[in-house]
Amino acid sequence: MTLRGPDVHVRSAPAGTRWPEPADWVTALSLPGPEQEEALRSLHTLMLRASHHQVRRMRSALHDLGEDRIVELANEAADDAMMAVLAKLPTFEGRSRFTTWAYKFAIFQCATAVRQYEWQHRDVELDDAVPQVASAPSPDDLAEAGDLASAVCDAMMHVLTPHQRRVTVALLVDEVPIDVLADRLGTTRNALYKTLHDARKRLRAQLVASGHLPAVGPGRP
Amino acid sequence: MNSSRKHVDLRAARLLTLDTEPYLSCAECFDRMDEYVEALLADPAYDDERMRTHLTACPACAEEAQSLMLLVAEDQSTTP
Ligand SMILES: [Zn+2]
Numbered sequence: 384m385t386l387r388g389p390d391v392h393v394r395s396a397p398a399g400t401r402w403p404e405p406a407d408w409v410t411a412l413s414l415p416g417p418e419q420e421e422a423l424r425s426l427h428t429l430m431l432r433a434s435h436h437q438v439r440r441m442r443s444a445l446h447d448l449g450e451d452r453i454v455e456l457a458n459e460a461a462d463d464a465m466m467a468v469l470a471k472l473p474t475f476e477g478r479s480r481f482t483t484w485a486y487k488f489a490i491f492q493c494a495t496a497v498r499q500y501e502w503q504h505r506d507v508e509l510d511d512a513v514p515q516v517a518s519a520p521s522p523d524d525l526a527e528a529g530d531l532a533s534a535v536c537d538a539m540m541h542v543l544t545p546h547q548r549r550v551t552v553a554l555l556v557d558e559v560p561i562d563v564l565a566d567r568l569g570t571t572r573n574a575l576y577k578t579l580h581d582a583r584k585r586l587r588a589q590l591v592a593s594g595h596l597p598a599v600g601p602g603r604p
Numbered sequence: 605m606n607s608s609r610k611h612v613d614l615r616a617a618r619l620l621t622l623d624t625e626p627y628l629s630c631a632e633c634f635d636r637m638d639e640y641v642e643a644l645l646a647d648p649a650y651d652d653e654r655m656r657t658h659l660t661a662c663p664a665c666a667e668e669a670q671s672l673m674l675l676v677a678e679d680q681s682t683t684p
Contacts, residue, residue, distance in 0.1 A: 398658055421665055423662060431673060432675075436671065436674075436675050436678075437646045437671055440667075440671055441667075467608040468626055478638070478639045479638035479639045479642045480638075480642065481623075482673070482676075482679065483638040483641065483642055483676050484638045485671055486638075486675055486676065487634065487637050487638050487668065487672050490668050490671050490672055490675070491634065491668055493667055494664070494667055494671070498664070499615060510610070512609060512610075512611060514610035514611060514612045514616075515609050515610070515612070516611065516612055516613075517612060517613035517616075517679075531614060531618075531621075532612045532614060532616070532617040534617075535612055535616075535617040535620050535621060536612055539620075551620060552610050555616055555618050555619045555620055556610045556611070556612060557610065560663070560664055561630070561662065561663075561664045562664055572630040572631075572633050572664070573629045573630050576629060576630050576662060577627075577629065579624075579661075580624050580661075582620075583620065583621060583622055583623075583624050584624075584625070586621050587621050587623060590621055
């Protein structure tokens with residue numbers, strides 16, 4: 384997926400908002416007093432805006448949840464994100480607008496909460512067995528599918544460790560979200576992504592060696 | 605456990621062999637996401653290979669970056 388910006392008119396001035404916000408967020412949030420209280424309220428409004436935006440995006444994952452519980456989930460995520468922003472405040476370097484920086488914490492908290500909710504009653508199978516080639520590829524796939532898929536399955540057996548197989552199958556075949564899998568395995572999103580990265584590297588090397596993939600990735604010199 | 609063997613179709617085969625170099629962790633992606641999104645909104649031709657590669661390979665980070673981009677764009681478009 385390539386991330387592309389929507390077609391919007393971008394102004395050079397900082398983004399306007401519909402609530403009063405301090406010119407210097409870090410100072411306002413750091414120094415006790417009436418300005419800090421006002422800044423905390425404004426920050427909470429920002430967190431709520433981002434978390435409600437996120438639940439709207441992921442609404443289909445919450446189809447069995449009532450409106451009250453959805454609002455509650457978004458509000459809890461906003462509260463958690465507010466704590467995260469305040470804890471990370473000293474690390475804000477001003478490389479983006481404060482609002483953009485703060486929004487990402489609420490989006491992260493809320494998206495994680497929604498994915499955890501969506502999977503809370505679903506089993507995550509952790510199986511290091513080598514998968515097999517799908518028997519009924521779509522018509523478009525017929526020519527290429529059998530060959531590449533069987534080469535991939537073969538490579539999974541020969542070049543991946545059992546742990547790499549478990550992680551790659553859960554993430555890419557069963558499509559378990561990475562944070563849900565991290566939670567079930569008692570590890571981190573970072574660690575799983577690294578496992579996945581290393582596994583992909585091994586699989587690619589094997590498939591390049593067997594002639595199933597070109598030596599250089601598309602768009603790379 | 606043959607009855608429950610997982611199946612790899614072409615889509616999964618392509619995902620399994622995606623080129624994810626140069627490497628960027630999810631945490632680094634999160635650290636850089638705000639700056640990346642603002643740069644892309646300011647210039648749609650902006651590129652950061654590490655971010656682009658990670659977002660192609662990590663659906664969770666991609667969802668969060670896309671969401672942030674739309675939220676920031678919404679703010680910008682409602683600026684009086
Ligand atoms: Zn990621």
